[in-house]
Amino acid sequence: MHERSEQDGRLTALMRLGQDGDRGAYAAVLSEVAALSRQMVRRRFAFLQPQDIEDLVQDVLLSVHAARSTYDPGRPFLPWLTAIARNRMADGARRYARRAANEVVSDRLPETFPGEETNTLVDRYGDSEALAQAMADLPPGQRQAIELVKLRELSLKEASAVSGMSVGALKVAVHRGIAALRRALTGRC
Amino acid sequence: METAELIKRLAADAPTVRRLPTPWLRAMFWLAIALPYVAAVVRGKLMMVDPSQTLADPRFMVEQAASFATALTAAFAAFGSVVPGFDRRLLLLPLGPLALWIASVGQGCLQDWLQFGADGLAIRPDWDCLPSATIIGIIPAIAMVVMLRKGAPLHPRMTLTLGALAVAAISNFGMQFFHFRDASIMMLFWHLGNVAVLSTLAAWIARYVLGWRHARAAR
Numbered sequence: 311m312h313e314r315s316e317q318d319g320r321l322t323a324l325m326r327l328g329q330d331g332d333r334g335a336y337a338a339v340l341s342e343v344a345a346l347s348r349q350m351v352r353r354r355f356a357f358l359q360p361q362d363i364e365d366l367v368q369d370v371l372l373s374v375h376a377a378r379s380t381y382d383p384g385r386p387f388l389p390w391l392t393a394i395a396r397n398r399m400a401d402g403a404r405r406y407a408r409r410a411a412n413e414v415v416s417d418r419l420p421e422t423f424p425g426e427e428t429n430t431l432v433d434r435y436g437d438s439e440a441l442a443q444a445m446a447d448l449p450p451g452q453r454q455a456i457e458l459v460k461l462r463e464l465s466l467k468e469a470s471a472v473s474g475m476s477v478g479a480l481k482v483a484v485h486r487g488i489a490a491l492r493r494a495l496t497g498r499c
Numbered sequence: 500m501e502t503a504e505l506i507k508r509l510a511a512d513a514p515t516v517r518r519l520p521t522p523w524l525r526a527m528f529w530l531a532i533a534l535p536y537v538a539a540v541v542r543g544k545l546m547m548v549d550p551s552q553t554l555a556d557p558r559f560m561v562e563q564a565a566s567f568a569t570a571l572t573a574a575f576a577a578f579g580s581v582v583p584g585f586d587r588r589l590l591l592l593p594l595g596p597l598a599l600w601i602a603s604v605g606q607g608c609l610q611d612w613l614q615f616g617a618d619g620l621a622i623r624p625d626w627d628c629l630p631s632a633t634i635i636g637i638i639p640a641i642a643m644v645v646m647l648r649k650g651a652p653l654h655p656r657m658t659l660t661l662g663a664l665a666v667a668a669i670s671n672f673g674m675q676f677f678h679f680r681d682a683s684i685m686m687l688f689w690h691l692g693n694v695a696v697l698s699t700l701a702a703w704i705a706r707y708v709l710g711w712r713h714a715r716a717a718r
Contacts, residue, residue, distance in 0.1 A: 371502070
């Protein structure tokens with residue numbers, strides 16, 4: 311108790327000098343503020359990582375600096391500091407909760423390159439002869455539309471110029487042709 | 500950045516600061532800005548009405564005293580709320596005069612009801628009053644926000660709500676000089692309604708008006 315009031319008296323005197331422009335005294339106050347707020351943050355947020363604790367300590371330091379004109383040297387220093395530190399810790403807790411709500415903690419990073427199940431060909435055609443037969447069975451307009459738009463990858467405008475079909479007619483022909491191929495290869499609609 | 504480096508930079512950027520005066524002194528200083536302005540607006544309006552009868556009315560005096568005390572105590576509490584370590588129980592100080600103010604207007608409503616029946620409690624739109632209410636409150640509001648921003652924004656909502664209460668109360672104090680003969684229900688609805696709306700609005704925008712600047716810059 312006595313130690314605390316001694317510390318308070320020392321900090322009050324240093325802060326008074328700091329407010330009057332003594333940079334050395336102000337640096338000494340800030341160093342003690344950093345140590346005290348580090349203790350407070352550790353006590354309250356024992357689960358935080360060291361860098362998160364330092365972030366909060368620095369937030370307290372910046373707030374003390376911003377609010378230094380509100381300190382009245384006629385009053386004790388520690389309640390003034392505690393009010394600021396509590397305020398910044400409460401804000402920090404809100405920030406932490408917001409961040410935690412949007413982040414998923416994972417022990418294993420979702421690395422898929424070596425996984426066998428991710429190294430399969432997605433676009434496997436299966437029976438290429440059946441596909442060629444299904445293409446041959448399509449009506450000429452649908453076959454030409456699919457060849458131009460899907461195989462040669464022309465734009466609808468270019469395919470329209472080559473085939474003489476309108477853009478609308480090409481879209482319909484491609485849609486119907488794909489549906490017909492799906493039916494022919496899978497038997498599903 | 501390392502904490503030691505931050506301390507070094509903050510200490511290098513620490514010229515002499517002017518300590519903020521006590522909340523009471525700051526409330527007085529705010530009144531010293533707000534009152535002459537309100538008086539000037541009232542003076543312009545008084546040329547249109549004769550206040551001699553209202554000044555003799557004891558209810559008028561009670562309402563004015565309560566309204567003024569609400570402004571003073573709310574300003575004191577608002578300025579106190581930006582001082583870290585300020586006793587938070589003192590933030591309740593404006594509740595006393597505010598209750599007296601509401602009670603006085605409420606008593607007027609009751610009297611009007613007993614005297615005139617339902618007609619005494621009829622609420623009419625009074626949009627003519629809106630420009631006066633805006634003009635009379637503008638300088639006290641600007642002075643209040645500028646002064647509050649010099650403090651530590653520990654409880655922005657509470658601070659700005661109290662500041663808005665002080666501004667609305669001092670505006671009402673001035674407006675009463677040329678609106679006192681209105682029915683009490685009109686006072687209750689328009690003047691105290693204005694207080695409620697202003698305070699709610701202030702609480703809503705508080706984080707944008709007040710806030711730790713370094714924290715906002717980091718977001």
